Amino acid sequence: MDGQPHPAATDAASDREAVIKVRGLRNQFGRQVVHDGLDLDVWRGEVLGVVGGSGTGKSVLLRTIVGLNKPAAGSIEVLGVDVLNASEAERQSVEQRWGVAFQDGALFSSLTVLQNVMAPMREHLRMSRGLMKALGELKISLAGLPPLACGKFPSELSGGMRKRAALARALALDPEIVFLDEPTAGLDPIGAAAYDELIGELQRSLGLTVFMVTHDLDSLYAICDRIAVLAEKRVLVEGPIETMTSVDNAWVQEYFTGPRARAAQEKGLRGK
Numbered sequence: 001m002d003g004q005p006h007p008a009a010t011d012a013a014s015d016r017e018a019v020i021k022v023r024g025l026r027n028q029f030g031r032q033v034v035h036d037g038l039d040l041d042v043w044r045g046e047v048l049g050v051v052g053g054s055g056t057g058k059s060v061l062l063r064t065i066v067g068l069n070k071p072a073a074g075s076i077e078v079l080g081v082d083v084l085n086a087s088e089a090e091r092q093s094v095e096q097r098w099g100v101a102f103q104d105g106a107l108f109s110s111l112t113v114l115q116n117v118m119a120p121m122r123e124h125l126r127m128s129r130g131l132m133k134a135l136g137e138l139k140i141s142l143a144g145l146p147p148l149a150c151g152k153f154p155s156e157l158s159g160g161m162r163k164r165a166a167l168a169r170a171l172a173l174d175p176e177i178v179f180l181d182e183p184t185a186g187l188d189p190i191g192a193a194a195y196d197e198l199i200g201e202l203q204r205s206l207g208l209t210v211f212m213v214t215h216d217l218d219s220l221y222a223i224c225d226r227i228a229v230l231a232e233k234r235v236l237v238e239g240p241i242e243t244m245t246s247v248d249n250a251w252v253q254e255y256f257t258g259p260r261a262r263a264a265q266e267k268g269l270r271g272k
């Protein structure tokens, strides 16, 4: 890939709106450099799949964008706000415009599903409890959970239901961007396909932008508009999935042309 223009630079010429703009990002833990000179654009309304070998820093990238990890260098703009240099008030206001669903759900174990979904509303919105409850129930239903789930505690849910509950909480404040960290990891293939379908549906109906860290080839083929591959401490390549097979990198080749990729591609094509 050396010598090729960075895709973010070529895309900048188009009129698409970058809702996330990362430039020159460096993340380092002790002597371990995870990202160095990482650039990435995420366009409004797209589902971006972030892939890469284990330990390439996909989760660190997500955590850095949402402010849970402070980078050593670089700039991050989300919805036009320079999030690394924003005032507390600016940060709080932009944080309300995104939602995050972590891999394990990261739900409050002592709260019911409905209370979990209402938690960000309590923090950020001034409205009556009754209205929050109604909105919470709506988000829970949007995430594909039955009304019965509202009163359950996270420990009383299946893994798939916990992921949907985390998604409901991520949708609590009507976000413009949703960050998902390995949303289908640990789900059975039917559960994973249903989750993919739900994300695709929400993206289309709510106009969401989705930033999704995933290892799941089925998800990549089924719902991602573009893929960003993390390797060599940066976004090595980004583009539609069809372009990945021509990338001159051993990991990318193995990942996108292996037997699992072929099976996922066939499934994805059948589903479209």
Ligand SMILES: Nc1ncnc2c1ncn2[C@@H]1O[C@H](COP(=O)(O)OP(=O)(O)OP(=O)(O)O)[C@@H](O)[C@H]1O
Binding pocket: 029, 034, 052, 053, 054, 055, 056, 057, 058, 059, 060, 061
């Ligand atoms: N808080 C931290 N302190 C020290 N090292 C960290 C911290 N967070 C992440 N790392 C290291 O950064 C590297 C990237 O981690 P990250 O979790 O982002 O990888 P990943 O690409 O998401 O991997 P996987 O696909 O296995 O989940 C790993 O080597 C990890 O050990």
